[in-house]
Amino acid sequence: MNIKITLAQINPELGEIDGNLNQILHAIEAAKTKASDLIIFPECALTGYPLKDLVFQAGLHKHIECALQTLIQASDTLAIVVGYPKIIDHQMYNCAGWFFKGCILQEYRKQALANTTCFDEIRIFKSGSPQTDSIEHCGHRFSLSICHDIWEAQKTIGTTHADYLINISASPFHRGKRLQRTQIIQTLTQTYQKHVIYVNSVGAQDGLIFDGGSQIITPDGTCLYEAPYFETQIKTLSFNTLKPLTQCIETRADLYQALVLGLRDYIIKNNLSKVCLGLSGGIDSALVCCLAVDALGPENVTALFMPSDYTSNISEQGATQLSNTLQIQLIKTPITALFKQLKTHLTASESDQENISIPLQNLQARLRALILMYHSNVQNALLLSCGNKSELAMGYCTLYGDLAGAIAPIADLTKTQVYELAQWLNQTTERIPTMILERAPSAELAPHQLDTDDLPSYQVLDPVLELILRQQTELNEIETSTQTPLEQAISKKLKENEFKRQQSGVILRISESSFNLDRRYPITYNHIEK
């Protein structure tokens, strides 16, 4: 018997029950038009994910309850699987409801709560118990699971004799995640000899980027369908007509798309449209500028170029050329005179005239932030912070200066990754001027300054940094050898600059060791690996 299944890879907004219900009802309507037998929505499709402490608002649950009644009624001729949080016996559960013919046939409760890296589900949810009953539908037997459940299949797969395991997810992207996910699903299908129907949400929530890629995998691990990544899609599939296909592998295009989606959703879901940023003539702000243009359109991006006496001609040329290529507004507003006035004022009122070299560098960065925030306030344009992960790790940035910004699109990319992504972006058309790509990195806060005056070269720094961050964000029992001087120096800088990172804007997450979301460190501590 053939069955028609609709995968509804939607982009819910957090807490926006009415809007999400509308998205869901539209998808149901489309599925009914195609005579679908079953439609499947992602985890917490009704509310968005992760709700964090918003889940404690009592009114939210009344709202969810009303929306569920509407959905149950809509399940007259079509089975609906949808995710939502629910209070049952004074406990909060992360639920997947199976609705059909106006009834709740099953309300599955997520068992394997995710509580490492960026996840905090145990704070919010209680864990459900394994399911014993499968659901008969159109001659097939189905069972339900939610997201992380399939990562702990040996604990969560119940004793049902289902042929089809449905997994509804809100699973965020990070580099390498797609391969991990595919392996997990293939192992599961082969071990338990079930089809897996996986439906993931798409869209971004603060720093998390949900990447979609819903899929159907057979018991022998063959992929029968794979939805696009980073896009919504409502797709009705006639099961018997599906043919084996090769799954897409992750490329740099995915990383770029992830960042575009992450940035766009942050702006749009906060009911804004415009952004601004400082264009320095360096590669970081150039890449952020491209991301912003692709996320919001050139008409919504304004760049400020704020040269000082230390700004080179190449910076001005680079910034100008980039803004011309991207067709964005560039406001040129030198800080030289203002900086001089501030310097005179401050050095007059401060008796201490020694060790003012770094404070004066910070002052330039903060003066630029002050100008950018004025623009941001006047134009209602969110300020983007252009720092990368290497800088943030080493504290090579100024608090309330270049760290200022509501969102930091590339703060989870090392400088090496920034270069790689910029080079990929330039493959077909030169969007970022070659002079920006090829120049030596400099903060241009002092004469002839280069990043390598204060930091190791990024080729040396970045691989060691990534290794340290990976080791320091999970239980690691590997016998530690003595750290190299470079490793110790990086660990020390990581420690000393934690306070800055904890005051940064939202960081778009592309790794499992992103600052703040994944890596949760004290500010005050006294331990450096030796």
Added chain:
Amino acid sequence: MNIKITLAQINPELGEIDGNLNQILHAIEAAKTKASDLIIFPECALTGYPLKDLVFQAGLHKHIECALQTLIQASDTLAIVVGYPKIIDHQMYNCAGWFFKGCILQEYRKQALANTTCFDEIRIFKSGSPQTDSIEHCGHRFSLSICHDIWEAQKTIGTTHADYLINISASPFHRGKRLQRTQIIQTLTQTYQKHVIYVNSVGAQDGLIFDGGSQIITPDGTCLYEAPYFETQIKTLSFNTLKPLTQCIETRADLYQALVLGLRDYIIKNNLSKVCLGLSGGIDSALVCCLAVDALGPENVTALFMPSDYTSNISEQGATQLSNTLQIQLIKTPITALFKQLKTHLTASESDQENISIPLQNLQARLRALILMYHSNVQNALLLSCGNKSELAMGYCTLYGDLAGAIAPIADLTKTQVYELAQWLNQTTERIPTMILERAPSAELAPHQLDTDDLPSYQVLDPVLELILRQQTELNEIETSTQTPLEQAISKKLKENEFKRQQSGVILRISESSFNLDRRYPITYNHIEK
């Protein structure tokens, strides 16, 4: 048979194993001198608490292992109970070791992991199982428990026949906590008919303030000993000579002491000594200034008074008088000329001349932050942020302006609580000038501006705000009535300004609804209780 017990209420530093071991060894030496039979240290005394992801550093555990060997050897004539994290069978546990005669007699694993409000123990630790064996020592039977275990006694009290339940804690202060704790302990002693020997740590770790108050309670709920609050103490008690006493109740003095300790430990444990702040002539900065002087001494506090055209005479008089009374350095540095130059520059480069009233107000706050941060950088003096909880909730503050600062000492106090604490502080001597206490609150960023131009009066706002924050940080199934327009307006402001709070410095926690530490909200969401 009489037994001598030493309560070692120490102040460990996070990750500082050598220093903590030294503190512990000194206390052991003192206890041995007094012929003590048993010395008890707090939870995670060897490492500090909470370790957060620092606990994943492999080298830390090698270091702990060495320190434990030293402690086990030191237990030749004295039983030692001490807390530390330990990896057992590839899982991390929060342990309490009982060492005697050079052996580990028991290694108890914390069962009830705290994972609400400011706690995230489940991210780090695995839960232990109930204990079946008590420990015989000097003719008495003891069992061990760790902190939150006694808050879930029905699950964690094992089947041992111990007469004495030892509880080692790292339990942070909040207003009302002392009474809660006393009630929990008394109920426990009476229900299970055991003595409870409770040893809490003291000192602050980032925003958390551990308050000490170690105590011994008899099976009928009588207090036999209570250690001081907010101070370290190593106290050897001869059990048979203890007499019933009345426990101290919490007063405003405790709140003040908590904040002083929280501020001092943050500065000192980060190996700094000096702070600076902007003195506006208002009550918030006046109170923070008193706290800083009491935490660090007047020689380590510098205030900057930065008047503009909108600054009243009373502000200058108030700031001057306060700094004279407190004997701190006051740097007067008007921002009028700089503000004019900035305004000219910015309004020239921005075509949009409408809606610049708020941006210009923010600009003043940011200019002051820029001056303060220059001072902070030159003098190596940490900047204190003087905002209160009411302002932070309503967004009545400027990001990168008055929100700037490494630590925000009064950001968990409503304006009402700020007034109450300031009045209490002035009871014996007038430290805060009466003119500051009595004037109407104003940001002085526009002519004749008052807080009440934009906000409800604090007498109206604060109780409603506290109610909302309490309701929104725990599972709340109370039937919600329709919210009043004021409640809705506050919820809306809370939502709109979440992004600012997530970029604030460390907030000293004095409630169970402190921003960031307890209340964990998304920035992007669309739900307001109705």
